[in-house]
Amino acid sequence: MSDQPAPAGTDRPALVELDQVSKYYGNIRALEGVSLEVHAGDITCVLGDNGAGKSTLIKIIAGLHQHDAGTFSIEGEQTRLANPREALDRGIATVYQDLAVVPLMPVWRNFFLGSEPTTGSGPFKRLDVRRMRETTRTELLRMGIDLRDVDQPIGTLSGGERQCVAIARAVYFGAKVLVLDEPTAALGVKQSGVVLKYVAAARDAGLGVVLITHNPHHAYLVGDRFILLKRGTMSASHTKDSVSLDELTRQMAGGSELEDLRHELERAPAPTHLGGPEK
């Protein structure tokens, strides 16, 4: 556990700050004493194995659940989000791995879902369809996604492309904090690269990013801070200059336990019938 001072140039309060936040589901301790900071232009990675509490953490930041202990501040102001809409209004956009989009709906309808622009007034108030289509096309193009047809159901895009659309949407709607839930899980190497590039692009656009992942390699490529979760508690917190990829991977993968396992595997001689040395 290394306590690093905040990097220079962060005299403004963090966009999002969690301090000793806990969450209980009945008698289950899902999260205990987790602290993290998200600054503009920074990527904070939350690493952990399955069941480590990553989803609970993300749900608190996204406004789906409320924390039971500790403090949650947005731009220095203590808060308790009632619902995802409030989180969005406060500038926190969350992109979920599975439920980022509605598969059967066209790309342009997905892009503006929940924040549709309208034109006209009274009974003739209607969707500004032309603007929605054009904006979708240009915004995606700006992120490097060139769609053949914004009318195609978004379910026909690949997983990586859908993640990118969801990220582009969050950036377009002026999110200050982007929370990404396992954006590269279930993606191939190349697609993961594409998604990470958009994550970096969002950071360069000045957003604070929270990247939830169980892949330390992906995290280390783009991350500035790393929070490790283990069985609901925070097992480590690093800044990039205080930790190496190997160390991060080692801690992530179970640390010394894995080391022991490796030694054991090394010592075990291969059986003869598998090409091991003759006795």
Next chain:
Amino acid sequence: MSATAPPAGTREPGAADERLIRTSPLRSLLGRPELGSVVGAIAVFVFFAVVADSFLRAASLSTVLYAASTIGIMAVPVALLMIGGEFDLSAGVLVTSSALISSMISYQMTANVWVGVLVSLLVTLAVGVFNGVLLTRTKLPSFIITLGTFLMLTGLNLGFTKLISGTVSTKSIADMEGFDSAKALFASEFTFGEVTIKVTILWWIGLVALATWVLLRTRFGNWIFAVGGGPDAARAVGVPVTRTRIGLYMGVAFAAWISGQHLLFSFDVVQSGEGVGNELIYIIAAVIGGCLITGGYGSAIGSAIGALIFGMTSKGIVYAEWNPDWFKFFLGAMLLLATLLNAWVRKRAEATR
């Protein structure tokens, strides 16, 4: 999509992606939700035009349209509800409830029938809200919730009618004040050339147009698709899922009110046991019209074509002088074909998931 383009850059001009195949107009036509039903409607029309000599007469066609409109008025909101991912099994008896309330309030209060009509509107909408709130609060399947309201309403219809009027039907309200004006609105007819047009056909067309507008060109319409196609994703991006669902049930209630008033003012008396089983016909019309039973896909125009198929088949069999016993077989076969087609469409739409 060019997966390798830099985040901030644009693709090189003319660098088409080699993975893309141009979509043919036929293929994009196949993507329309109504397609299956349009093909089916044409087939049914040609079929009866050939086998039933009197089918193509103007009088017959207006009878067909009338039959279609009585189903179609309800099929529109039921289709919207289905696109929103839910069912309403109480829709059929709610029509009867609405007519009964209107008739009994008018008769018992001996007031202007319009008082009964307006009270009926409020109560019917309240039933819709009840369905919606119960559904969103309990998170139980709508099948169970509305099956409950269906049974309760069936009992209430019969119980109250017997309690108040002593028989299973209401008393005549034809001599009451306001009856003629209400009849003009809900159950009149006029001749257009040689054809007699029932006013329900206008209501039907109006509702289809309104629903299509709402569905494709308003925020609420966007939310309906989202709530049906991915409620969790919709909630996550800030769509008011609960409000949308309750609104959809109120839409069904509103159309049930129109249908109920039509029932009352065209026959003057209402049989309290009517309406049972109609809810399935509305659902069938919506499904034949291309609504996915799992939600997220469909159209209001499709439901109208579904209702039209229903009208053509039910009346066409009569004009062909066949035994009407065959009707249900036709309806069932069409439902199966439509569902198979829909399943194929969905698979195509989600092909690369």
